[in-house]
Amino acid sequence: MVKSDLSTFSPLERAGPGKPKTFESLPSGSKIVVVGAGAFGGWTALLLLRNGFNVTLFDSWGPGNSLSSSGGETRLIRAMYGDNRRYFEMTLRAWDSWKKLEKDTGTLLMHHTGILWMFDTKGVEIMDQMLTVMEEHNHSFELLTAGQAKLQYPAINMEGLDNLVIEKQAGYLEARKACDAIRTLFIKEGGTYRQGQVKPGTLRNGNMTDIYVNDRRLSADGYVFACGPWLKQLFPELFSHFISVTRQEVHYFGIPPRYVAQFEQLPPWINRESGEFFYGIPGNDYRGFKIAYDKRGKEIDPTTMDRRADHKNVETVQRFLAKRFPKLAGAPLVESRICQYANTPDGNFIIDVHPDAGNVLLLGGGSGHGFKHGPVVGEMAADVLRGSRPLDPVFAIPSDFSRGV
Numbered sequence: 001m002v003k004s005d006l007s008t009f010s011p012l013e014r015a016g017p018g019k020p021k022t023f024e025s026l027p028s029g030s031k032i033v034v035v036g037a038g039a040f041g042g043w044t045a046l047l048l049l050r051n052g053f054n055v056t057l058f059d060s061w062g063p064g065n066s067l068s069s070s071g072g073e074t075r076l077i078r079a080m081y082g083d084n085r086r087y088f089e090m091t092l093r094a095w096d097s098w099k100k101l102e103k104d105t106g107t108l109l110m111h112h113t114g115i116l117w118m119f120d121t122k123g124v125e126i127m128d129q130m131l132t133v134m135e136e137h138n139h140s141f142e143l144l145t146a147g148q149a150k151l152q153y154p155a156i157n158m159e160g161l162d163n164l165v166i167e168k169q170a171g172y173l174e175a176r177k178a179c180d181a182i183r184t185l186f187i188k189e190g191g192t193y194r195q196g197q198v199k200p201g202t203l204r205n206g207n208m209t210d211i212y213v214n215d216r217r218l219s220a221d222g223y224v225f226a227c228g229p230w231l232k233q234l235f236p237e238l239f240s241h242f243i244s245v246t247r248q249e250v251h252y253f254g255i256p257p258r259y260v261a262q263f264e265q266l267p268p269w270i271n272r273e274s275g276e277f278f279y280g281i282p283g284n285d286y287r288g289f290k291i292a293y294d295k296r297g298k299e300i301d302p303t304t305m306d307r308r309a310d311h312k313n314v315e316t317v318q319r320f321l322a323k324r325f326p327k328l329a330g331a332p333l334v335e336s337r338i339c340q341y342a343n344t345p346d347g348n349f350i351i352d353v354h355p356d357a358g359n360v361l362l363l364g365g366g367s368g369h370g371f372k373h374g375p376v377v378g379e380m381a382a383d384v385l386r387g388s389r390p391l392d393p394v395f396a397i398p399s400d401f402s403r404g405v
């Protein structure tokens with residue numbers, strides 16, 4: 001169902017506009033329930049609260065829990081999105097919001113390290129697209145030949161690479177920690193957070209009248225479901241053919257002590273070679289050298305998936321490590337985190353109204369790149385509920401995908 005692994009790095013702008021839809025705007029003070037305290041739901045709850053709504057946020061397992069997609073230690077924040085200017089501009093807006101969140105919470109959440117992009121000759125097209133967009137926007141970058149990069153980053157074997165770019169205004173976010181910081185700020189500013197599993201309730205006269213929280217009935221004026229990979233299970237009639245939830249592995253390798261300083265100083269990197277992506281975040285809280293092979297794994301159930309590492313995936317990553325970072329050949333695997341992407345077919349997010357319930361907004365489809373955009377998704381969601389922004393067809397559930405059960 002996922003057309004290309006490029007959907008994480010350069011989602012397609014959808015062709016024609018879909019059928020325009022409207023959300024029944026709600027007056028300030030209305031009671032809103034937000035379900036899901038990940039990057040999308042947490043930010044949405046906070047921004048709805050700041051827009052004068054009475055907000056209760058629910059999560060089954062807690063913000064940034066280990067089953068959720070936002071539950072990793074770190075997530076990249078980069079604006080380079082091929083020729084997709086929409087996500088480029090969204091990242092710049094998100095960047096400012098993350099910085100403000102750091103100030104508001106007094107917590108270090110964003111590491112401004114830059115990101116090193118590494119491409120072979122086949123990556124020229126996507127790299128050229130990125131350079132064009134960065135030049136248009138005065139987004140600072142540095143181009144390196146493989147020879148120059150070798151001098152700057154002696155720990156990396158540049159063999160087979162032709163084009164390297166440092167995206168300077170980029171880095172990584174502390175994901176789990178950020179989800180908790182958002183929840184804490186939300187409560188401090190007057191929001192209500194509750195642990196609980198939510199089930200959608202009755203649909204009547206074009207609205208949802210209630211929900212069930214741990215089987216207890218509760219009603220509100222509006223509902224936002226930001227349930228990441230669980231959206232598909234909560235609304236199978238809409239998403240069973242539109243969202244695919246795939247297993248994704250991230251591994252941490254022990255760095256030999258004499259190389260720790262050298263590796264911890266490397267910026268996060270993204271390597272595209274022979275059409276495949278690997279990426280890593282070398283220095284994060286001494287957990288080891290983080291690396292992932294960004295290929296969609298098999299479809300899974302996020303509640304019951306066995307989260308032990310797959311030895312084939314580990315071997316693939318080890319082969320890549322030995323080639324690209326030779327000093328880490330044979331390095332021990334110290335930890336693995338098994339997570340999941342909630343993919344839409346083209347990598348665009350979902351920000352759409354439920355077709356049979358005008359007071360239900362659905363947020364999701366992070367497709368492996370959603371974390372950084374949490375603040376912007378939240379801002380758009382809050383505007384939609386206030387009635388100050390129409391729903392954007394790019395984030396719509398196309399009608400030919402819904403009701404496909």
Ligand SMILES: Cc1cc2nc3c(=O)[nH]c(=O)nc-3n(C[C@H](O)[C@H](O)[C@H](O)COP(=O)(O)OP(=O)(O)OC[C@H]3O[C@@H](n4cnc5c(N)ncnc54)[C@H](O)[C@@H]3O)c2cc1C
Nearest residue numbers: 036038039040060069070076198228339366369370371372
């Ligand atoms: C390995 C990996 C690497 C990634 N790398 C990056 C990256 O570098 N940069 C980036 O920007 N993005 C990245 N992403 C994608 C990003 O993490 C996700 O797009 C984002 O976290 C999705 O957030 P979400 O809020 O939609 O979903 P989630 O974080 O999954 O949140 C959904 C929440 O809903 C709760 N929930 C579900 N059902 C219910 C229910 N019935 N009742 C109550 N609560 C419920 C869950 O407990 C969960 O907390 C990566 C993802 C993975 C897996």
